[in-house]
Amino acid sequence: MRALAWHGKGDIRCDNVSDPKIEDGRDAIIKVTSCAICGSDLHIFDGVIPSMQHGDVIGHEAMGEVVEVGKDNKKLKVGDRVVVPFTISCGECFFCKKGFFSGCERSNPNREMASKLWGNSPAGLFGYSHLLGGFAGGQAEYMRVPYADVGPIKVPDGLTDEQVLFLSDIFPTGYMAADYCNLKGGETVAIWGCGPVGQFAIRSAFMLGAERVIAIDTVPERMAMARAAGAIVLDFKEEDVYDRIMALTNGRGADACIDAVGTEASATGSFDSLVDRVKVATFMGTDRPHVLRQAIHCCRNFGTVSIVGVYGGFLDKIPMGSAINRGLTFRMAQTPVQHYLPMLLEKVQKGEIDPSFVITHTAPLEQGPELYKTFRDKKDGCIKVVLKP
Template sequence: MKALTWHGKNDIRCENVPDPKIQHGRDAIIKVTACAICGSDLHLMDGVMPSMQSGDVLGHETMGEVVEVGSENTKLKVGDRVVVPFTISCGECFFCQRGFYSGCERSNPNAKMAEKMWGHSPAGLFGYSHMLGGYAGGQAEYLRIPYADVGPIKVPDGLTDEQVLFLSDIFPTGFMAADFCNLKGGETVAVWGCGPVGQMAIKSAFLLGAERVIAIDTVPERMELARQSGAIVINFMDDDVYDKIQDLTNGRGADACIDAVGTEAAATASLDSMIDRVKVATFMGTDRPHVLRQAIHCCRNFGTVSIVGVYGGLLDKIPMGSAINRGLTMRMAQTPVQQYLPQLLGRIQQGEIDPSFVITHRATLDEGPELYKTFRDKKDGCIKVVMRP
């Protein structure tokens, strides 16, 4: 089958790889009908995530049609149309039973590797390094799904692939970002990053009752899409973000701040941003957490900082004094997708949101390597790429 594979920093290829096979009775195999390039895939392209191996199949935003089912899987049948969460979860362990599916204790066969870096292992993920399981991803013609009686959600008739594909990751992630803000109605929420997850966070904040959303970015197409969703937009290259948020909130600060950027924040004129880039370039640091520092400073006393941008290692100079002395709540997670799926599918069915609004590019797998570069470099107005194998 064809698949997009990783062969080192900036080296993504479309090539033939072996077809997946059933390995356990709870498995299923799907023929992929749609998949997407996620912002976190760019961290792999940029060589940020350790333990990638040459030839690894990429991708964790995937849906398709079931073509084979393991002997122990009674949930799915051949012909079912499903969306696949990026988190692989057993459904039975301590964390899965409590709805914390992204903390699954059983789905990462390389848990010891993750424990050395993070203390404890999260769930295995599709197409996202051997430290997180070494599972083949879904930017391919076929995908093997472990624990397929827990993860995939069946797609009702009448919904298109593009309406539901993003239930695999970016819609639940953006919704969780807003959900973490504990919105009661009438709040001001600031969102750093107007990429696909940021766009979903903006929409979700309004769905959950925010009165105002302030969106921070510098890419014209992304800022315009945020405006179309009703956000007030700040261009961080033209304005001082802290001063603008202070002005918009009469000096109080935002009720909640969402970091939808993560480890590879763009460079700004600020000293800390420039130091971050030097440290990462000289292997003296692992991440560039400028956005997180700014979100903490811009959040009002006893507000919430919600972190859904991906960080991988150790963050320097986080202003914990500000967070502690002002009573901030900080919430963060890899999204326990399965927990959110039923209600988010319901919101799509009821017409409250159509997540396909972020799609700007449609392509084949053969075009995938070039579109990885287009997406990373923010060229051609690219916000979200969907591929149909």
Template sequence: MRALTWHGKHDIRCDSVPDPQIQDGRDAIIKVTACAICGSDLHLYDGVMPEMRSGDVMGHETMGEVVEVGKDNTKLKVGDRVVVPFTISCGECFFCKRGFYSGCERSNPDRAKVTKLWGNSPAGLFGYSHLLGGYAGGQAEYLRVPYADVGPIKVPAGLSDEQVLFLSDIFPTGYMAADFCNIQSGDTIAIWGCGPVGQMAIRSAFLLGAERVIAIDAVPERMALAEAAGAVILDFMDKDVYDQIMELTDGRGADACIDAVGTEAEAAASWDSRLDRIKVAMFMGTDRPHVLRQAIQCCRNFGTVSIVGVYGGFLDKIPMGSAINRGLTFKMAQTPVQHYLPILMERIEKGDIDPSFVITHRGTLEDGPTLYKTFRDKQDGCIKVVLKP
């Protein structure tokens, strides 16, 4: 089959790779009808995530039609249309039983490696390095889905692929970011990053009752999309973000702040962002957490900092003095997608939101390598790429 494969920094290829096979009775094989390039994939594209190997199949936002089912899988049948969560979860362990599917204790066969880095292991993920299971991803013609009696959700008739595809990751992630904020009537929510996850967080914050959303970015087309959703937009390259948020909130700060950027933060010419870049370039640091620092400073006393941007290592110069002395709450996670799927599928069916609004570019797998670069470089107004094998 054809698939997008990783061969090093900025080297994604459309290759021929072996078709996936049933390996366990709970598996399923799906024929991919739509997949997407995620902002998290760009961390792999940029060579930030360790333990990638040449030839690894990319992608974790996938849906399709079931073409084969393992003997022990009674949930799915051939012909079902399903969306596949990016988190691989057994449904039976301590964490899965409590709804924390992204903390699954059984789905990462490489857990010993990542435990040395993070202290313990999260769930395995599709297409996201050999720290997190080494599973082949879904930017391919076919995908093997482990524990397929737990993860995939069936798609109701009448909904298009593009309406439901983002249930695999960015819609639940953006919704979780807003859910973490415990939004009350009248709240102001500040969101750093107007990429796909940020766009979903903006709309989710309004769905959950926010009175005002402040969206921070510098890319014109992203800011225009945020403004169209009703957000107040701030250009971080124009004026100091802290000063602007304090002005908008009468000096109090936002009720909650969402970091939807993560490890590769861009910033205006500030001392901390310059230092981050120098340290990463000299292998003295692993991440560039400028946005997280700013979100902490801009959050009101006893507010919430919600973190859904991806970080990989050890963060430097985080203002914990500010967080502790002002009573901030931190909430963060890889999204337990399975927990949110029924809620969000219902939202789509009811017409509360159509996640396809974020799509700007479409292509085939053969177009994938070029579209990775287009997305990474923010060319041609690119906000979200969908590929149809």
């Protein structure tokens, strides 16, 4: 089959690879009808995610039609149309039973490797390094889904791929970002990053009762999309973000701040961002947490900082003195997608949101390598890429 495979920094290829096979009775094989390039995939493309190996099939936003089912899987049948969460979860362990599916204790076969870096292991993820299981991803014609009696959700008739594909990751992630802000109604929420996850966080914050959303970015197309959703938009290249947020909140700060950027943050004229770049380039640091620092400073006393941008290692110069002395709450996670799926699917069915609004590019799988570059470089108005294997 054809699949997008990683061959080093900046080197994604459309290769011919072996078809997946049933390896466990709970598995399923799906024929991928739609998949997407996620902002988190760009960290792989840029070479900042450790333990990738040449030829690894990537991608963790996928859906399709079930073509084979393991003998112990009673949930799915051949012909079912499903969306596949990017988190792989057993449904039976301590964390899965509590709804913390992204903390699954069983699904990462390389949990010892992850534990050495992070102290313990999260769930396995599709197409996202051997640190997180080495599972082949969904930017391919076919995909093996472990624990397929827990993860995939069946798609009701009448909904297009484009309406439901993003239930695999970015819609639940954006919703979780807002959910973690503990909104009661009437709040001001500041969101760094107007990429796909940020766009869903903006709309989710409004759905959950925020009165104002302040969206921070510098890419015109992203800012226009955020503005269309009702957000107040700040261009970090044109104005001081801290000063502007303080002015908008009468000096108090935002009630909640969402970091939807993560490890590859950049900021024009920012000294700390420049130092981060130098440290990463010289292997003296692992991440560039400029946005997280700024979010902490812009959050009001006893406010919440919600982190959904991906960080991989050890963050330098985080202003914990500010956070501790002002009583901030931090909420963060890889999204327990299965926890949010039924509720978010219902919102799509009711017409409360059509997730397809974020799509700017649709193309065959073979164009994936070039579209990785387009997405990474923010060219051609690219906000979200959907691929059709």
